[in-house]
Amino acid sequence: MKFSDLKSSGHWPTLLTAFLYFDFSFMVWTVLGPLGAQIGEALHLLPEQKGFMVAVPILSGAVLRIVLGLLVDRIGAKNTGIIAQLIVIAGLACAYIVGLPSYQAALLMGIVLGFGGASFAVALPQAGRWYPPNMQGVVMGLAGAGNVGVVLDSLFAPRLAAAYGWKSVFGLAIIPAVLVLVIYVAFSREAQVEVKKKRLADYFNLLKDKDAHWFCFYYTVSFGGFVGLASSYVLYFKGEYGLTPVQAGDFAALCTFVGAVLRPVGGAMADRIGGIRSLYTFYAVAGLAVVASPLVHNLNYNVLTFLIASGALGMANGAVFQLLPQRFGKDIGVMTGLVGAGGGVGGFYLASSLGMAKGYTGSYAPGFFVFAALCLLAICGLGLVKTRWRTTWGAAANARI
Numbered sequence: 422m423k424f425s426d427l428k429s430s431g432h433w434p435t436l437l438t439a440f441l442y443f444d445f446s447f448m449v450w451t452v453l454g455p456l457g458a459q460i461g462e463a464l465h466l467l468p469e470q471k472g473f474m475v476a477v478p479i480l481s482g483a484v485l486r487i488v489l490g491l492l493v494d495r496i497g498a499k500n501t502g503i504i505a506q507l508i509v510i511a512g513l514a515c516a517y518i519v520g521l522p523s524y525q526a527a528l529l530m531g532i533v534l535g536f537g538g539a540s541f542a543v544a545l546p547q548a549g550r551w552y553p554p555n556m557q558g559v560v561m562g563l564a565g566a567g568n569v570g571v572v573l574d575s576l577f578a579p580r581l582a583a584a585y586g587w588k589s590v591f592g593l594a595i596i597p598a599v600l601v602l603v604i605y606v607a608f609s610r611e612a613q614v615e616v617k618k619k620r621l622a623d624y625f626n627l628l629k630d631k632d633a634h635w636f637c638f639y640y641t642v643s644f645g646g647f648v649g650l651a652s653s654y655v656l657y658f659k660g661e662y663g664l665t666p667v668q669a670g671d672f673a674a675l676c677t678f679v680g681a682v683l684r685p686v687g688g689a690m691a692d693r694i695g696g697i698r699s700l701y702t703f704y705a706v707a708g709l710a711v712v713a714s715p716l717v718h719n720l721n722y723n724v725l726t727f728l729i730a731s732g733a734l735g736m737a738n739g740a741v742f743q744l745l746p747q748r749f750g751k752d753i754g755v756m757t758g759l760v761g762a763g764g765g766v767g768g769f770y771l772a773s774s775l776g777m778a779k780g781y782t783g784s785y786a787p788g789f790f791v792f793a794a795l796c797l798l799a800i801c802g803l804g805l806v807k808t809r810w811r812t813t814w815g816a817a818a819n820a821r822i
Contacts, residue, residue: 430556436548438609439564442502443544445601448570449509449594450478450537453527454652454772455578455673458659458666459587464524468660472776474524475652476769477531482538483765487624490542490758494619497611498547505543506602508536510595517592538648538765542758549746549753550612554819559689568735569681571651572674579655579670619755627755632748635806636741636756637763639700642799643737645767646707646792650731651677652772657785662720672720676727680735687736691743695821697807701800703737706730708796715786738764747818748810767795 453460454475461471492501512533521527548564581590627633654673658664664672691699710730714723741760749756771792778788815822 430552432551432610432612434608435551435610435612436560436564438605439544439548441601442506442605442609443540443564443568444570444573445597446505446509446537446540446544446570447568448537448574449513449598450482450534450540451475451571451574451648451652452534452578452590452594453478453531454571455575455655455666455670456582456587456590457652457656458669459579459582460521460527461656463587464521464527466524467780468656469773469776469780470524471656472653472779473773474527474531475656476649476772476776477528478534478538479648479652479765479772480769481532481535481765482541483535483762483769485535485539486542486758486761486765488758489536489539490624490755490761491619491621493543493546493758494755498543498550499605499609499611502540502543502547502605502609503602505536505540506598506605508533510598510602512536513591513595513598517588517595520588539761541761541764545742545761546753546757547609547611554747554750556692559685559692563685563688568647568684568738569678571648572678572681575651575655575670575673575677579666583665583667619752623752623755624759627749627752627759632806632810633756633759635802636745636748636760638802639799640738640741640760640764641767641770642704642795643700643707643734643741644761644764645769645771646711646796647677647680647731647734647738648764648768649771649775649792650727650734651680652768653775654727657775658720658723660779661718661723661785672724676724676731679728680731680738683732683735684739687739688743689739690736691740692821696740696744697803697810697822699740699743700737700803703733703740704796704799704803707733707737708793708800711789711796712793715784715789744822747822748814 457471457475489501516530521530545564549560552560578590581593654676655669658669658672707730710726714726746753775785775788779785
């Protein structure tokens with residue numbers, strides 16, 4: 422496939438605006454992570470409280486993905502995206518004007534920021550519906566590469582907070598929020614495909630299919646690992662090595678950037694050799710890197726292991742979404758929300774468990790080891806389903822699985 426095919430086969434302005442919407446939404450979704458050290462100091466939070474604070478937006482986004490997934494099929498992806506962006510802008514304005522005077526207020530802000538994370542259930546089906554099955558890996562990977570917004574978070578939020586105060590970061594974020602909204606309204610379009618309106622019961626009906634559970638689990642590990650680590654890097658680097666929030670943010674941005682930009686690479690690799698074979702490799706590499714990370718207390722060593730882990734998990738995200746449209750093409754709106762919710766739950770688990778591990782044991786190692794065990798379970802799960810998938814729906818798919 423040539424990248425010129427993206428222009429001739431679908432609607433590239435929608436793919437681009439879906440990327441921009443997803444990019445900014447991810448930036449504000451995880452903003453409490455890069456600001457976690459400064460907010461934690463201001464509110465005198467314990468390690469487990471800081472871990473839970475940065476994890477709440479991830480859980481909120483997981484739940485709201487189901488809600489927005491329903492709206493995408495009912496009122497359209499574009500209308501749903503506009504509503505979600507307006508809610509996030511209102512939340513940013515309140516946080517800038519009122520601030521976060523307490524731990525409870527920070528948690529409430531995390532719930533509102535979940536609308537940013539829920540953009541996943543809007544941007545991906547909006548872009549994917551424009552393109553044929555054999556291009557889904559690359560298209561979903563490109564649209565999903567908007568998670569590079571997490572990189573911008575880690576890079577700029579600590580610096581802006583150091584210069585103007587962490588409360589000002591919420592106000593400054595309103596500027597690009599409005600700009601992205603205007604571009605999205607002007608240039609994004611709905612694909613001219615027939616979409617059946619879904620009900621909440623449709624989620625439960627899909628969950629009767631065991632393949633839906635497998636996809637949710639695979640994304641719980643891949644995306645949950647990626648975003649859980651991204652939300653925890655600043656707290657980890659600052660706590661373990663005494664770095665400033667800005668220095669910790671730079672390392673966090675570097676690690677997260679690798680995972681974000683490699684997502685479409687993972688999708689393209691899955692298009693070429695098959696999603697199942699790709700996931701075997703990605704989960705194995707991620708699990709080994711996560712196990713290795715706490716074994717040596719050295720900054721350069723830790724940065725290297727996290728680069729490898731984030732990169733592998735980012736590519737696994739792309740591979741999961743190369744497979745998903747082949748299996749659930751007619752229900753991609755609901756399944757994107759459902760699988761995305763699973764990813765959000767995974768991120769909430771990892772970020773909060775790392776905080777709890779540090780608070781209760783004095784080390785992050787138990788949290789990393791348990792997550793590595795989940796990578797191993799994902800590999801075992803692939804072994805259980807690969808033959809059935811390849812001989813049933815995979816045999817009819819117009820793409821490698």
